[in-house]
Amino acid sequence: MRRSFKEPLLSILALATAIAAGASQALNAQGKASRVETDVTKIKEAMLGEWESIAPEVRPSATKNADGTLKPFYLKRAFKYLPSDRFELEIVNSADAYGAVPLARIKIGGHMKWQGTHPVATGAQKVDFVVDASYEVAPLAQGFADVLNKVATAGYATWAVGVPQSIFGKAFAPFGLKEGENFAEYDLIYLRGDLLFWGARNIDGRGFDTEQNRPTNLQIPLIRK
Numbered sequence: 001m002r003r004s005f006k007e008p009l010l011s012i013l014a015l016a017t018a019i020a021a022g023a024s025q026a027l028n029a030q031g032k033a034s035r036v037e038t039d040v041t042k043i044k045e046a047m048l049g050e051w052e053s054i055a056p057e058v059r060p061s062a063t064k065n066a067d068g069t070l071k072p073f074y075l076k077r078a079f080k081y082l083p084s085d086r087f088e089l090e091i092v093n094s095a096d097a098y099g100a101v102p103l104a105r106i107k108i109g110g111h112m113k114w115q116g117t118h119p120v121a122t123g124a125q126k127v128d129f130v131v132d133a134s135y136e137v138a139p140l141a142q143g144f145a146d147v148l149n150k151v152a153t154a155g156y157a158t159w160a161v162g163v164p165q166s167i168f169g170k171a172f173a174p175f176g177l178k179e180g181e182n183f184a185e186y187d188l189i190y191l192r193g194d195l196l197f198w199g200a201r202n203i204d205g206r207g208f209d210t211e212q213n214r215p216t217n218l219q220i221p222l223i224r225k
Contacts (some may be wrong), residue, residue, distance in 0.1 A: 037059065040114055040125060043191050044085070051079040051196050051222035056099040062205045070169070070205050074099065076159055079196070087111045095141070099123035102140040109133035110182070112189075120218060124190040124197075131183040137172075148174065186214040195221040 052077040061073040074097055082089040088109045095101040101130055108131045115126035139145035148159040151173050156165055171179040185208040190197040199215025206213050
């Protein structure tokens, strides 16, 4: 049977169409990746500077009351986002909802690792906070200093009110830290104007210690200082 001259032409056209479609998909994927990279770059540039809590905030803690309910954890945050994905965070924990009775000041420093988009909102990003630079604690109430002098003595001087000590790279039972390990959290970032959102704490008190425990909702935002 004689083949029509159209048959090889059609085959060539089909092959060319397939190649063009593949190239188009590759270009679209490359363009999308480029846009995502650009978006993250813009977020990082806009985040540079200092941020702080609007008011004292509340979290569910990992400890429970006698009746089984989770104890509240009251705090205020002061956050600095620095070049090269470095960050500094200061947390002041208090015994009351209005921050009138401070218990401890916690300062950490480290790096942020950007892990891709988060589905909670357009522009939200998965971010890991890795404390690989500094970690210190200062008791601000005698009662808390007394507790630390019972449960965190090995490798530490006597705990005193207002006097910070580095716990970086050390075992620190109150926070569940092990010697030689850097603390890290699997969190999220969402920037909207001068509001900077992180992830809301899991309602059952679980920390952000694994990818599976990464938050799925937004926390009350920080405002630009």
